Amino acid sequence: MVDDRKLAVLRAIVEDYVSTNEPVGSKALTERHNLGVSPATIRNDMAVLEEQGYIAQPHTSAGRVPTDKGYRLFVDRLSQVKPLSAAERRAIESFLAGAVDIDDVVTRTVRLLAQLTRQVAVVQYPTMSNSTVRHVELVPLSERRLMFVLITNTGRVEQRVVELADLVDENRVAHLRAVLNASLDGCGLTSVPDKVADLPGRLPPEDRPLATAILSVLLESLVERRDEKIVFAGAANLAGADFTVGLREVLEALEEQVVLMRLLGETSDRSAVTVRIGSENPYTGLKGTSIVAAGYGSGDKQLARLGVLGPTRMDYPVTMGAVRAVARYVSQILAAS
Amino acid sequence: MVDDRKLAVLRAIVEDYVSTNEPVGSKALTERHNLGVSPATIRNDMAVLEEQGYIAQPHTSAGRVPTDKGYRLFVDRLSQVKPLSAAERRAIESFLAGAVDIDDVVTRTVRLLAQLTRQVAVVQYPTMSNSTVRHVELVPLSERRLMFVLITNTGRVEQRVVELADLVDENRVAHLRAVLNASLDGCGLTSVPDKVADLPGRLPPEDRPLATAILSVLLESLVERRDEKIVFAGAANLAGADFTVGLREVLEALEEQVVLMRLLGETSDRSAVTVRIGSENPYTGLKGTSIVAAGYGSGDKQLARLGVLGPTRMDYPVTMGAVRAVARYVSQILAAS
DNA sequence: CTTGGCACTCGGGAACACAGAGTGCCAAGC
DNA sequence: GCTTGGCACTCTGTGTTCCCGAGTGCCAAG
Numbered sequence: 001m002v003d004d005r006k007l008a009v010l011r012a013i014v015e016d017y018v019s020t021n022e023p024v025g026s027k028a029l030t031e032r033h034n035l036g037v038s039p040a041t042i043r044n045d046m047a048v049l050e051e052q053g054y055i056a057q058p059h060t061s062a063g064r065v066p067t068d069k070g071y072r073l074f075v076d077r078l079s080q081v082k083p084l085s086a087a088e089r090r091a092i093e094s095f096l097a098g099a100v101d102i103d104d105v106v107t108r109t110v111r112l113l114a115q116l117t118r119q120v121a122v123v124q125y126p127t128m129s130n131s132t133v134r135h136v137e138l139v140p141l142s143e144r145r146l147m148f149v150l151i152t153n154t155g156r157v158e159q160r161v162v163e164l165a166d167l168v169d170e171n172r173v174a175h176l177r178a179v180l181n182a183s184l185d186g187c188g189l190t191s192v193p194d195k196v197a198d199l200p201g202r203l204p205p206e207d208r209p210l211a212t213a214i215l216s217v218l219l220e221s222l223v224e225r226r227d228e229k230i231v232f233a234g235a236a237n238l239a240g241a242d243f244t245v246g247l248r249e250v251l252e253a254l255e256e257q258v259v260l261m262r263l264l265g266e267t268s269d270r271s272a273v274t275v276r277i278g279s280e281n282p283y284t285g286l287k288g289t290s291i292v293a294a295g296y297g298s299g300d301k302q303l304a305r306l307g308v309l310g311p312t313r314m315d316y317p318v319t320m321g322a323v324r325a326v327a328r329y330v331s332q333i334l335a336a337s
Numbered sequence: 338m339v340d341d342r343k344l345a346v347l348r349a350i351v352e353d354y355v356s357t358n359e360p361v362g363s364k365a366l367t368e369r370h371n372l373g374v375s376p377a378t379i380r381n382d383m384a385v386l387e388e389q390g391y392i393a394q395p396h397t398s399a400g401r402v403p404t405d406k407g408y409r410l411f412v413d414r415l416s417q418v419k420p421l422s423a424a425e426r427r428a429i430e431s432f433l434a435g436a437v438d439i440d441d442v443v444t445r446t447v448r449l450l451a452q453l454t455r456q457v458a459v460v461q462y463p464t465m466s467n468s469t470v471r472h473v474e475l476v477p478l479s480e481r482r483l484m485f486v487l488i489t490n491t492g493r494v495e496q497r498v499v500e501l502a503d504l505v506d507e508n509r510v511a512h513l514r515a516v517l518n519a520s521l522d523g524c525g526l527t528s529v530p531d532k533v534a535d536l537p538g539r540l541p542p543e544d545r546p547l548a549t550a551i552l553s554v555l556l557e558s559l560v561e562r563r564d565e566k567i568v569f570a571g572a573a574n575l576a577g578a579d580f581t582v583g584l585r586e587v588l589e590a591l592e593e594q595v596v597l598m599r600l601l602g603e604t605s606d607r608s609a610v611t612v613r614i615g616s617e618n619p620y621t622g623l624k625g626t627s628i629v630a631a632g633y634g635s636g637d638k639q640l641a642r643l644g645v646l647g648p649t650r651m652d653y654p655v656t657m658g659a660v661r662a663v664a665r666y667v668s669q670i671l672a673a674s
Numbered sequence: 675c676t677t678g679g680c681a682c683t684c685g686g687g688a689a690c691a692c693a694g695a696g697t698g699c700c701a702a703g704c
Numbered sequence: 705g706c707t708t709g710g711c712a713c714t715c716t717g718t719g720t721t722c723c724c725g726a727g728t729g730c731c732a733a734g
Contacts, residue, residue, distance in 0.1 A: 023727090025726070025727050025728085026727075026728080027726085027727080028726095037676075037677090038676070038677055038678075039677090039678095039727095040676070040677050040678070040679095041675085041676055041677070043727090043728070043729075044675090044676085044729095046728095047728090047729080057727090057728085058685095059683090059684065059685065060682095060683055060684060060685095060727090060728075061682085061683050061684050061685080061726070061727050061728055061729095062684080062685075062726080062727065062728090063726085063727070100497065100558075101496060101497060101498075111592075134478060135476050135477075135478065135484070137474055137476055137486070139472050139474055139488065141471060141472065141488075147472070147488060149474070149486065149494075151476065151478075151484060151496075155498070157486070157494065157496050159438060159488075159494050160437065160438065161438075161492070221437075233592060234592070235572055235588045235591070235592065236585050236588035236589040236591075236592060238588070239583065239584055239585030239588055240585065246576065247576055248573050248576030248577065251572045251573035251575070251576055252573040254572070254573075255448075255570060255571070255572065255573060360696090362695065362696050362697085363696075363697080364695085364696075365695095374707070374708085375707070375708050375709075376696095376708090376709095377707070377708050377709070377710095378706085378707055378708070380696090380697070380698075381698095381706090381707085383697095384697090384698080394696090394697085395716095396714095396715060396716065397696090397697075397714060397715060397716095398695075398696050398697055398698095398713085398714050398715045398716080399695080399696065399697090399715075399716075400695085400696070400697095
């Protein structure tokens with residue numbers, strides 16, 4: 001009984017604070033939510049909640065504000081993800097369906113998410129680690145230059161130019177292409193290095209220089225994994241929100257691939273929406289912000305993550321609903337293509 | 338004589354205001370620049386300059402601030418582009434040299450420019466309009482799916498998946514690939530539609546369905562020209578600068594491809610640095626900002642543009658120097674690859 | 675355990691005064 | 705005719721003071 005009401009109070013505080021952006025006091029609470037008790041009672045509860053670290057007051061004699069710990073409790077136990085409206089679902093679907101290639105899918109997704117949540121959206125490109133080789137192509141460009149193209153099952157294309165010591169011999173190239181495709185087709189990207197390690201040895205000696213040149217470029221392109229690239233959109237939404245911490249830090253973090261990666265990155269259960277609140281996140285520059293993220297991917301494998309970043313004071317149920325929905329739709333799109 | 342000194346005064350005002358960010362008064366001017374005349378004289382000159390619209394005072398009795406017209410005069414007649422230091426040049430060169438493909442070139446360029454100028458950098462992807470076909474590739478993906486890849490002389494790669502009504506026939510695909518390459522190789526992208534218009538008619542009837550399916554995708558990819566894509570970096574640099582206009586507008590504009598395109602886009606002489614100051618630019622949301630841009634491209638053709646966007650109150654000589662230098666280096670890199 | 679009453683605290687806004695920077699103008703000097 | 709020093713005037717920005725109101729904590733009564 002007692003505890004129940006305290007939780008109700010906490011929930012009310014979070015909801016009011018999120019919607020008004022002002023510290024909420026005991027009187028306002030009893031007026032806006034019918035809790036059936038008087039302000040004085042609320043005050044007692046609030047005193048306890050404060051002692052337990054769920055709420056805080058900015059100054060003596062001002063309303064209360066949820067702490068990170070308070071938001072955490074709210075997210076974990078006091079709220080449920082709010083599904084999108086039918087109209088929103090249709091909009092998502094039709095917007096994403098128009099995508100023409102993987103770049104386009106990512107670009108559209110990030111914009112969509114930003115617009116939907118009115119916050120900064122972050123989308124990680126589908127990781128290669130989990131994908132497999134669909135095709136390898138070798139294209140002669142000029143006498144001593146070859147373009148090497150790797151296509152994965154997610155539709156991602158990596159291309160590199162290979163500089164050769166000798167003139168290109170069409171037949172050798174064709175042969176090597178066949179060999180490469182035969183040994184790599186369907187193979188996971190992570191196991192490619194193993195597969196090709198002894199390949200030059202199995203070829204006739206005159207093919208080896210060509211093969212080693214190509215393989216070194218191939219391996220390099222895998223190592224770089226630049227495709228763990230992250231894009232963001234909706235920075236304009238930061239302008240309205242007043243961050244406790246300067247928004248310079250936030251913008252800086254957004255342009256640091258590495259930081260973003262770590263924010264979204266540490267994966268969890270497939271398809272579950274994870275929330276990281278304020279000081280819970282690993283980067284000190286983002287103390288005042290929360291990250292709501294989810295994994296997406298085609299089939300049963302999680303390929304990458306996406307999410308949004310906003311002030312700690314955000315509408316978690318709605319945001320989580322949007323993130324979850326978009327993650328699902330993107331997964332569908334990817335699986336279909 | 339008279340006019341000369343007025344110009345010197347204007348230059349001094351611009352320089353001081355840019356460096357201090359405070360309206361500059363007559364007394365401060367005589368102290369910091371040895372103009373050889375007294376504050377009272379300066380005041381007379383300033384009154385004239387104000388009447389002519391080159392400077393303005395924010396409030397009665399405060400220093401003067403350059404107007405857009407004043408900056409314009411400064412840029413056109415009173416300043417010269419400041420070359421970069423040798424160290425900066427080396428840094429640019431080595432940073433760009435590490436680029437591995439066209440995406441990488443663009444990404445590195447935009448970051449470099451942002452860091453160099455401490456402003457928002459904007460880079461347009463090399464336009465297809467000016468580029469030529471280097472190679473067309475057709476890759477069977479599955480029974481009824483084909484990947485179509487177009488490689489241009491700038492190293493840009495467009496890929497699309499083609500859905501087919503019939504099963505893929507390897508021989509037909511090979512034949513069509515040969516035909517396509519024969520007729521398109523080296524052909525400008527803008528003339529591709531003409532070249533392929535009658536192509537199905539010249540093929541044996543059994544090849545036509547395949548050919549038309551592929552061609553429709555090819556044409557579509559050309560029409561979309563999404564590659565007139567624009568990326569930006571350095572948004573964090575906006576946080577420090579205090580814009581007269583809200584920075585929300587600026588961030589919004591940055592995410593609108595179309596707006597950015599128009600800002601950089603209207604081309605001018607190759608390799609000249611163009612400056613658009615405050616209200617001169619076509620987009621009302623960006624009244625308080627200036628754009629310094631230049632074209633870049635390999636060889637003698639201008640492929641695209643790059644530049645930076647910052648507050649009207651910027652150090653034009655330095656910024657112009659940086660933009661010019663980066664444009665040149667990128668052109669070199671592109672020409673070499 | 676809840677509730678009304680009450681004294682206390684403190685932030686934020688309004689009113690006000692003041693110093694300082696800067697201007698415009700005028701009359702004198704070169 | 706341009707330049708210069710002097711002088712009165714006009715503002716903005718800042719610091720001070722004061723007061724109101726929202727909100728709290730505590731206490732004693734129900």
